[in-house]
Amino acid sequence: xxxxxxxxxxxxxxxxxxxxxxxxxxxxxxxxxxxxxxxxxxxxxxxxxxxxxxxxxxxxxxxxxxxxxxxxxxxxxxxxxxxxxxxxxxxxxxxxxxxxxxxxxxxxxxxxxxxxx
Amino acid sequence: xxxxxxxxxxxxxxxxxxxxxxxxxxxxxxxxxxxxxxxxxxxxxxxxxxxxxxxxxxxxxxxxxxxxxxxxxxxxxxxxxxxxxxxxxxxxxxxxxxxxxxxxxxxxx
Numbered sequence: 702x703x704x705x706x707x708x709x710x711x712x713x714x715x716x717x718x719x720x721x722x723x724x725x726x727x728x729x730x731x732x733x734x735x736x737x738x739x740x741x742x743x744x745x746x747x748x749x750x751x752x753x754x755x756x757x758x759x760x761x762x763x764x765x766x767x768x769x770x771x772x773x774x775x776x777x778x779x780x781x782x783x784x785x786x787x788x789x790x791x792x793x794x795x796x797x798x799x800x801x802x803x804x805x806x807x808x809x810x811x812x813x814x815x816x817x818x
Numbered sequence: 819x820x821x822x823x824x825x826x827x828x829x830x831x832x833x834x835x836x837x838x839x840x841x842x843x844x845x846x847x848x849x850x851x852x853x854x855x856x857x858x859x860x861x862x863x864x865x866x867x868x869x870x871x872x873x874x875x876x877x878x879x880x881x882x883x884x885x886x887x888x889x890x891x892x893x894x895x896x897x898x899x900x901x902x903x904x905x906x907x908x909x910x911x912x913x914x915x916x917x918x919x920x921x922x923x924x925x926x927x
Contacts, residue, residue, distance in 0.1 A: 735914060744907060745862070745917045794861060796915075806852070807915055809861040 703729045705797050707810035714785055715818055722780045722813045724795030730775035731797035735807065736768075739792040751778050785817045820845040822910050824918025832926050837898050839921045841908035842890040848910040851884060851891045855904045856920075862907060866893070898925045 704727040714720050724734055733752050737745040749765075751757040751772035759765045769781040778797075782789055792814050796807040821844040831837050843851075849870040854862035868875045868882045868891065875882050879898075884891040891910075895902055903925045908918040 744919045747914060747916065750914050792859075805850075806864060806867065808864075809854075811861045812859075814859075 703727075703797070703799065703806075703808040705731075705795065705808045705810040707795055707813050709813060710811060711814040711816075713816045713818065716786050717784055719781055719783045720785055720815060722782075722793055722795075722815075724778045724780070724797065724810050726776045726797040726799075726808075729797075729799050731778075731799060732775065733798045734772055734778040735796045735798070736770060736778075736780050737794045737796065739794060739812075741792075745794060748780075782815065785815070787817045790815055790817045820848055820910055820912055820916040822908060822916050822918040824908050824921060826921060827919060828922045828924075830924045830926065831898050833898060833900060835898055837893075837895045837902070837923055837925075839893045839906055839908065839923075840890060841892070841910070841918050842888075843910040843916075844889065845910065845912045846886075846889065847912040850911040850915075851882070852909050852911075852915070853880075853882060853893050854907045854909065854917075856907060857904050865906075895923075898923075900925050900927050 706725045708723045736748045739745050748763045749757045749759045751770050753772050757770035772778040794812040795810045798807045824841045852867035855865045856862045868884050879896045881894040905920045907920050909915045
């Protein structure tokens with residue numbers, strides 16, 4: 702099956718700093734990647750959708766200037782949490798889809814646990 | 819946008835019994851309905867999916883049914899085993915995937 706990796710798997714940072722999370726599709730080209738946030742014992746909430754070479758589409762309520770998404774290649778998307786605060790602490794998971802079809806399977810990365818002190 | 823509701827939020831069954839989780843969705847344009855299993859601190863793993871041109875799909879002990887008219891779909895797990903214990907999420911996708919709130923399944927030995 703398709704493999705998606707994320708780096709780092711966990712990160713602890715001080716309030717006010719920025720953190721970059723990478724999402725890579727290892728054995729396929731992902732035309733679309735998705736970023737989710739998951740709080741403890743809750744569901745996955747879609748933050749944004751990114752297509753290679755174009756600007757990300759953010760969900761309502763997600764600040765695009767705070768959560769910067771770049772999808773520079775067909776195998777890499779990055780999420781940068783800028784000026785992080787304790788309330789940004791969460792589990793961030795990316796997923797990748799090979800084709801543009803909505804019926805195509807999404808494969809998830811292992812997630813990144815962000816803790817902001 | 820798409821809104822997915824999932825029930826029950828928790829489900830406890832005896833080993834060997836069946837478990838059923840139900841979801842409803844709102845967007846009639848949704849055409850892809852996957853189910854994911856997530857263990858604590860790990861990534862969601864796709865266990866089965868169904869597309870809108872199919873009413874039922876089965877894979878060993880797992881089956882999914884879809885009723886497009888009523889906009890609901892269900893996950894059925896038969897002969898449950900303790901290792902089936904996890905949180906299960908349904909999702910619906912008109913384009914991007916929206917998840918249900920999750921069901922915590924506990925299978926008691």
